[in-house]
Amino acid sequence: MLLHLQAVLDADELARAAELLADAPWCDGRVTAGEQSAAVKRNQQLPQQHPLTRALQQIVLDGLNRHATFFSAALPKKVFPPLFNRYAGDHNRFGDHVDNAIRFVPGQHQQRVRTDLSATLFLADPASYDGGELVIAEGTGDRRIKLPAGDMLLYPGTSVHRVEPVTRGARLASFFWVESMVRSGEQRQLLFEMDRALIDLRSSGGESGPAVALTGSYHNLLRMWADT
Numbered sequence: 001m002l003l004h005l006q007a008v009l010d011a012d013e014l015a016r017a018a019e020l021l022a023d024a025p026w027c028d029g030r031v032t033a034g035e036q037s038a039a040v041k042r043n044q045q046l047p048q049q050h051p052l053t054r055a056l057q058q059i060v061l062d063g064l065n066r067h068a069t070f071f072s073a074a075l076p077k078k079v080f081p082p083l084f085n086r087y088a089g090d091h092n093r094f095g096d097h098v099d100n101a102i103r104f105v106p107g108q109h110q111q112r113v114r115t116d117l118s119a120t121l122f123l124a125d126p127a128s129y130d131g132g133e134l135v136i137a138e139g140t141g142d143r144r145i146k147l148p149a150g151d152m153l154l155y156p157g158t159s160v161h162r163v164e165p166v167t168r169g170a171r172l173a174s175f176f177w178v179e180s181m182v183r184s185g186e187q188r189q190l191l192f193e194m195d196r197a198l199i200d201l202r203s204s205g206g207e208s209g210p211a212v213a214l215t216g217s218y219h220n221l222l223r224m225w226a227d228t
Helices: 011-021 051-065 068-074 185-205 209-225
Strands: 003-005 076-079 083-087 093-097 102-104 112-114 117-122 134-138 141-145 152-156 161-163 166-168 171-180
Touching: 003 068, 011 051, 051 083, 051 171, 068 076, 068 152, 068 185, 076 112, 112 171, 185 209
Parallel strands: none
Antiparallel strands: 003 152, 076 171, 083 171, 093 161, 102 112, 117 152, 117 171, 134 141, 134 161
């Protein structure tokens, strides 16, 4: 499931992120790439332990924590501390790759995150750069995504994906991974669809008998499938 989440960051948060990124100490993005990814990765990235990165991470995490649709879709158990990248100039692309199945959290002994879901949070106005589309391979063909600043794409960690060359301007984004309480993508999607249906049912009929019954079924399935 590919899910476009709108307004993960608001205008004030985007302005603060832009202010912090204006003097960012960019380094080679291959520092966090696996062996296969490093061969096709040509971008820049903020150092993971830099104070600037930590300030930006808090902005992103605050946005995620208040975004109900993110929680409903991802059912997060662990969120890898968000990272930040830049595509511009000679560091302008990332070829086809699959994200590592397990990520080790820097500075936290033996802390691991299984990458059930990948996330890209766009930080630059799409009119400010050309190219830079996130391309995700699906059975029906490639999906090309370029979202407004503050919006985020959530997609399976198993996806083959790439970032097209940026030919003008700079593409700035945050990226990270989520380990879900519900490991199965099919089960996660079913729970998400049930939750959306419950919201619609409550908005039209309040806490009716069917709404209460469906809520019970939702939580019983979550209780059956979730690993906390």
